[in-house]
Amino acid sequence: MPKELVKGDKKYYQCEECGLWYTDRKTAGKCQAWCAEHKSCNLEIIEHAVKDAPEA
Numbered sequence: 001m002p003k004e005l006v007k008g009d010k011k012y013y014q015c016e017e018c019g020l021w022y023t024d025r026k027t028a029g030k031c032q033a034w035c036a037e038h039k040s041c042n043l044e045i046i047e048h049a050v051k052d053a054p055e056a
Contacts, residue, residue, distance in 0.1 A: 002028035005054055012054045020049040 002013040002025060012021045013028035017035030022028040027048050034042045 002032055007054050012050060018046075020046055021053045022049055 002022070003016055004025070005012045005014065005021075010023070012023060013025045014021050015028050015031040015035060017032050018041055020028075020031060020041075022031065027045065031042070031045045031049075034040075034045055
């Protein structure tokens with residue numbers, strides 16, 4: 001399950017495998033599942049990552 005971070009009124013979700021952040025849990029979950037199974041990132045998934053990652 002992706003890690004959740006709340007910053008003000010926004011929520012971010014982190015893939016615990018590769019560390020990328022997303023604005024929705026579903027995409028972060030897809031990223032985490034892909035990374036865990038393939039030990040790599042999927043370009044179609046990571047294009048949805050947050051450009052300026054929030055500080056934990």
